[in-house]
Amino acid sequence: MADATTNAVTEARGPKPRRVFSSTNIIIYGTLLVVCLYYLLPLYVMIVTSLKGMPEIRLGNIFSPPVEVTFQPWVKAWSEACTGINWDGLSRGFWNSVQILVPSVIVSIAVASVSGYALVNWRFKGSEAFFTILIFGAFIPYQVMIYPIVIILRDTGGFIGDVTGTNFRLMGSIWGLVIVHTIFGMPILTLLFRNYFTSVPEELFKAARVDGAGFWGIYFKIMLPMSLPIFVVAMILQVTGIWNDFLFGVIYTKPETYPMTVQLNNIVNSVQGVKEYNVNMAATLLTGLVPLTIYFISGRLFVRGIAAGAVKG
Amino acid sequence: MAVTDAGPATEVAKRPSRLFKNLASKIAAVPMVLVALVIFVGCTIWTIYHSFTRSRLLPAPEKWVGLDNYERLWGENRWLISIENLAIYGFCSLTLSLTIGFVLAALLDRKIRFENTIRTIILYPFALSFVVTGLAWQWILNPQLGLQNVVRSWGWESFAFDPLNNAEIVIFGILIAGIWQGSGFVMVLLLAGMRGIDEDIWKASRVEGIPAWKTYIFIVIPMMRPVFVTAIVIIASGIIKVYDLVVAQTSGGPGIASEVPAKYVIEKMFFSQNLGLGFAASTMMLLSVLVVLIPWAYLEFGGKKNG
Incomplete structure (x- = not known):
């Protein structure tokens, strides 16, 4: 299903415009131009603001390009801005986010792809029922499950710490957040992988079975190499999703391990000190840079990721 | 085990x-x-x-109090404002993003040039987080230095547009940001659905001489019903989750004028240690999801059985 939607996007099927400079065309292109300007405006404003000095911001208007371009706000946002408890800027949040992102993406995709594979090729009694619960679970507001998960993480983390004699904790650590991202990424990712694996010819699977390949053998030798595109789609989905997360970061980590989005919010919305709008906008852009880069590089695959999530198979 | x-x-x-x-x-x-x-x-x-117990701070001996938490919840002004905001935001966000998304999809579907570029531009906000979205619009809507100031400097001295500091309309300030972020996604969904429609439909309507707008309203939209249903379910479940946008853009202010249920729950649970109320409020959120979800599931799975 995912394939059908994305392939379909390639060709337009609407009514054909008649002449190049017909009034209809002018209206269409005019409207689209205005629309594009509206969507680009905030990005433009953020960029020009982040390149101005504070005196210029106080005097001028937010749309005017900077008279004197300065990169000082970017430097300050990255390494000096006050995040509430310390003065080392967004860099700390950036590295926290990277540390959260890498294991979360790997674990969530590994778990979900194996689940999807088990659902398609190794059905067991009740497997579809669990899958249905998973899909409906995606619609339950996080707020309903957030507190019991705090308790689960606190108790299991504490238990593991006691057993191993270390001060290992899940609550407030990066690993707790990895588990949370794995849990809440599961519905959409499992759906994604399940739909994709369904399209892999069953004969391949059967032939491998006859040859004596087991569960993991088939997964690593057939399913994984044949499904690299969907792994890339899943990665795009997870990298943007986890990078942009705010709620779980606030709840399940401590100030020292806050991800970038949370630190950004603390910098900009802190009530103390003079508001430095240029630094704020530089910080905002820095935080948005990772998902934006992914978006502009991945192009069509990003669209495919979100459409695959939306259009059920 | x-x-x-x-x-x-x-x-x-x-x-x-x-x-x-x-x-x-x-x-x-x-x-x-x-x-x-x-x-x-x-x-x-x-x-x-x-949610039916009196739990202030767990673990503590919990006492069954029946609907007590719910009564207190619905008697609290902050919660009522949250619900009202969610209703306004939800209704406007749903209708606006569907309308904007559909119009844009229809425009992009008319064999235009630069389709990919335009789609990329319209969809990019969707890649950004709500925090970034909220902060960007907080700056644009800044009354002293933002949009209001610019329009006034153009000579329209009495121009007033300061939603983020006006309790009456603050939710619309958030709505602008929300629509900016999410409408591209709706467009992509609807465009995919539109491309799934048989081209013969368009040929037939041209032969009959039916104007394009009529074809869209009376033929294309009814045929896209499943896509619309999917889009509505996705938008609606996103609306109920609105949290970080409000936190970043207004922090619930001015006062408590832009509070939303998702924020209310988090605050009751983690900042004011009033767990019982938090649980009751989150159960209400679940209930509102079910109101959307159950008819959808019924249509979806009931439809499959019939054919």
């Missing part, structure tokens, strides 16, 4: 019972089963149960 028990058992058993057939696949499914049962079912039931 099952994992550790099953390991030695298979070595001992001479004839593997049905339970241990394809053991690896069952072990691999454990995370899925755990998430489904423990998190989605277990935690939800836990929260619903505790």
